[in-house]
Amino acid sequence: MTDCIFCKIANKEIPSDIVYEDDKIIAFKDVSPQSPVHILVIPKKHIGSLNDLDEEDTSLIGDIFKIIKKLAKDMGVDEEGYRVVNNCGELGGQTVHHIHFHLMGGRKFSWPPG
Ligand code: DGP
Numbered sequence: 171m172t173d174c175i176f177c178k179i180a181n182k183e184i185p186s187d188i189v190y191e192d193d194k195i196i197a198f199k200d201v202s203p204q205s206p207v208h209i210l211v212i213p214k215k216h217i218g219s220l221n222d223l224d225e226e227d228t229s230l231i232g233d234i235f236k237i238i239k240k241l242a243k244d245m246g247v248d249e250e251g252y253r254v255v256n257n258c259g260e261l262g263g264q265t266v267h268h269i270h271f272h273l274m275g276g277r278k279f280s281w282p283p284g
Contacts, residue, residue: 171216171268174216174266174267174268175266175268176210176212176266176268176270177216177268179198179212180196180212180214186198186199186201187199189209190237190240190241192237193214194213194214194215194230194233195211195212195213195233195234195237196211196212197209197210197211197212197237197241198210200272204274205274205275205276205279206275206276206277207245207247207252207273207274207275207276208272208273208274209273209274210270210271210272210273211234211238211270211271211273212234212268212269212271213227213234215230216268217268217269218268218269219258219264219269220256220258220269221258221259222269223269234271235254235271238254238271241273242273242275245273245276247275250275251275252273252274252275252276253274253275253279254271254272254273254274255271255272255274256269256270256272257272
């Protein structure tokens with residue numbers, strides 16, 4: 171999608187601090203980190219939100235979670251714990267309409283979230 175900022179990051183049209191990449195998935199540091207570790211993991215193909223997932227995306231989402239597990243270990247937060255967040259839609263707090271998963275760690279998170 172031409173006006174999607176995360177598609178532009180995936181296509182290297184705008185710079186980002188990339189921490190992982192393969193043919194289908196890319197992960198980069200959040201521009202406005204809310205924790206010492208704050209990585210966004212996205213599919214390279216444009217999927218607007220969790221609401222737009224198709225049956226064919228099942229293995230892609232599984233792969234994204236495998237990468238999240240690897241990155242949590244690489245970033246050294248796997249043993250102390252971390253949070254994975256997907257914001258979906260307006261009330262969910264989604265501001266970028268390309269599905270993404272926040273990997274957040276390095277501090278204590280509260281529950282319930284705000
Ligand atoms: P959400 O609210 O779940 O849609 O989160 C969107 C996140 O994307 C937010 O934490 C800030 C981040 N973000 C927005 N624009 C950019 C960008 O251009 N580069 C990077 N690295 N992160 C961005």
